[in-house]
Amino acid sequence: MEELLELLKDGHARSLEMLATELGTDVDDIRRKLEYLEAIKVIRKISITPCGAEHCSECVSHAHSDTAPCKGCLPEGGFKNMGDMWEVVT
16 A cells, blocks of 8 residues: 555556556556545545636636637646546645
8 A cells, every 4th residue: 555655646647557557456456445545535536627727827817618628727639548646635
């Protein structure tokens, strides 16, 4: 579990498959560990909120349609292949 927490601390997005490979285990094991760590509030999953987010200066300062995300929030092509992100709660 400590190795998983160390990986999550680096701030890089990873798929479950990537985490399993890096830790030499399977996806089901990683999923169980992540669920447990979330349940005891050691980690939390980060939600990526494109466009319209209050913290986004691009969205606040420029009007744009709901179907065209601003470049400041969402890169071209979206986040399809980024994987998930969790942060360690301190």
